[in-house]
Amino acid sequence: MNKRTKIAAIISSEKANYETTVKGWVRTFRNNQFIALNDGSTNNNLQCVVDFQNTEEALLKRITTGAALSLTGEIIPSQGKGQKYEMKVSSIEILGDSDAEKYPLQPKKHSLEFLREIAHLRFRTNTFGAVNRVRNTLAYAIHEYFQQKGFVYLHTPVITASDAEGAGQMFSVSVLDKINPPKNEDGSINFKEDFFGRATNLTVSGQLEAELGAMALSEVYTFGPTFRAENSNTTRHLAEFWMIEPEVAFNDLHDNMDLAEGLLKFCIQQALTKNADDLEFLNQRLSEEENQKPTAERSELGLLQRLNFCVENDFVRLTYTEAIDILKDSNHNKKKKFQYLIEGWGVDLQSEHERYLVEKHFKKPVILTDYPKDIKAFYMRQNEDGKTVRAMDILFPGIGEIVGGSQREERLELLEKRMDEMHIPKEEMYWYLDTRRFGTCPHAGFGLGFERLVLFVTGMGNIRDVIPFPRFPKSAEF
Ligand code: 4AD
Numbered sequence: 001m002n003k004r005t006k007i008a009a010i011i012s013s014e015k016a017n018y019e020t021t022v023k024g025w026v027r028t029f030r031n032n033q034f035i036a037l038n039d040g041s042t043n044n045n046l047q048c049v050v051d052f053q054n055t056e057e058a059l060l061k062r063i064t065t066g067a068a069l070s071l072t073g074e075i076i077p078s079q080g081k082g083q084k085y086e087m088k089v090s091s092i093e094i095l096g097d098s099d100a101e102k103y104p105l106q107p108k109k110h111s112l113e114f115l116r117e118i119a120h121l122r123f124r125t126n127t128f129g130a131v132n133r134v135r136n137t138l139a140y141a142i143h144e145y146f147q148q149k150g151f152v153y154l155h156t157p158v159i160t161a162s163d164a165e166g167a168g169q170m171f172s173v174s175v176l177d178k179i180n181p182p183k184n185e186d187g188s189i190n191f192k193e194d195f196f197g198r199a200t201n202l203t204v205s206g207q208l209e210a211e212l213g214a215m216a217l218s219e220v221y222t223f224g225p226t227f228r229a230e231n232s233n234t235t236r237h238l239a240e241f242w243m244i245e246p247e248v249a250f251n252d253l254h255d256n257m258d259l260a261e262g263l264l265k266f267c268i269q270q271a272l273t274k275n276a277d278d279l280e281f282l283n284q285r286l287s288e289e290e291n292q293k294p295t296a297e298r299s300e301l302g303l304l305q306r307l308n309f310c311v312e313n314d315f316v317r318l319t320y321t322e323a324i325d326i327l328k329d330s331n332h333n334k335k336k337k338f339q340y341l342i343e344g345w346g347v348d349l350q351s352e353h354e355r356y357l358v359e360k361h362f363k364k365p366v367i368l369t370d371y372p373k374d375i376k377a378f379y380m381r382q383n384e385d386g387k388t389v390r391a392m393d394i395l396f397p398g399i400g401e402i403v404g405g406s407q408r409e410e411r412l413e414l415l416e417k418r419m420d421e422m423h424i425p426k427e428e429m430y431w432y433l434d435t436r437r438f439g440t441c442p443h444a445g446f447g448l449g450f451e452r453l454v455l456f457v458t459g460m461g462n463i464r465d466v467i468p469f470p471r472f473p474k475s476a477e478f
Pocket residue numbers: 165167204205206207228236237238239241243245246401402403404405406445446447448449450451452
């Protein structure tokens with residue numbers, strides 16, 4: 001019988017002087033007497049004090065870092081500093097031994113790079129315990145936000161035959177013989193023989209299918225894995241990441257911005273409320289890391305200050321054109337400090353430009369709108385000027401782009417024209433165009449990169465450390 005009290009419950013309660021059982025993994029065992037036990041319910045360990053004089057030597061030897069234990073005893077106010085309660089252990093059961101010599105996680109500080117190599121065990125560190133609990137809160141908050149508003153959670157396919165998004169390279173899905181695939185007369189691979197009778201890929205985005213849902217259910221959102229086979233070895237890109245994509249009928253770009261800003265603030269607030277201990281720990285962790293940097297490179301705000309700042313302040317909203325003017329006239333540009341200098345209108349912004357706007361110029365989250373149509377997807381609503389589209393990107397400090405979205409082109413003729421210009425096969429996309437043929441209406445949506453949100457809220461520096469088992473070029477371990 002799994003009768004146990006979670007350590008989080010013991011620590012947060014006002015109760016003392018009662019007997020109970022705790023189960024967890026040994027973090028440290030000091031002086032043959034003090035076990036620091038962690039069960040993942042909180043970042044805090046429970047100090048469990050063993051009566052070593054009356055415990056068999058052979059049993060004591062098995063209390064090693066990493067071992068799984070069941071401990072029964074009395075919870076009493078702690079004698080020592082650093083904790084409110086401790087357990088006076090009366091019975092010890094070893095559930096699983098852990099050879100201290102071979103256990104890869106020694107009770108000392110390990111580098112994040114090393115921990116990535118032992119990702120199967122890194123949940124057992126303070127940092128990854130905290131990150132994964134915060135990740136959980138954020139995932140739940142996403143559902144809460146949309147459910148409270150009456151949105152329908154829509155499951156879009158993971159395997160698709162369309163690359164309408166043009167968002168990046170796709171991973172192909174095929175069961176054909178890799179060495180000797182069936183060929184067409186012209187030598188190309190004959191996908192008619194493949195599982196689905198056509199070429200298929202892992203999805204880069206659920207948006208197009210979400211639009212179909214919104215054209216009947218009004219307000220939908222997706223929350224699922226998406227895949228991009230770009231060879232981006234950065235601290236902001238994964239090959240497999242989770243995306244949230246709401247799509248709302250009758251919304252324009254302003255409604256879309258309000259929905260996204262509200263979502264981000266709600267999620268951050270939920271983490272502040274529900275993960276106070278974890279965020280306190282991550283705040284401390286980040287400030288230690290910042291202190292290693294030269295003063296000029298340190299960020300002005302600590303993690304908690306940053307999160308509160310985001311919740312309490314309106315995001316700045318401006319157009320791409322206004323942003324280009326700011327960037328072009330900036331001292332940074334004039335002194336050639338950007339790797340890619342801003343010379344004129346029309347160029348895509350690099351992450352250095354996005355971060356300059358957010359971190360140096362406005363010192364606030366920024367929503368940029370109305371980008372040049374040539375650097376955005378075909379489905380974005382065209383503006384009167386003939387040059388720009390109703391796009392929006394939300395830029396966050398330390399992250400750059402966290403949200404990308406737009407009001408959609410609901411006018412059939414204009415949409416078809418744009419598809420032709422961009423060489424997007426209209427026949428294959430008949431189902432998408434049908435929404436514009438039958439009862440079309442203004443609508444808008446966006447995509448929030450879930451790991452970028454977790455990155456921001458935890459203050460971690462690398463997106464590979466905010467998803468349990470990251471997939472990136474040359475790495476699909478575990
Ligand atoms: O800007 P993106 O490519 O937009 C879309 O896919 C649209 N279909 C969304 C929509 O309007 N429904 O991606 C959306 C967000 C980005 O802002 C970023 O946060 C995240 O997804 N993202 C990535 N996150 C991690 N690794 C990658 N390789 C990512 N690519 C995009």
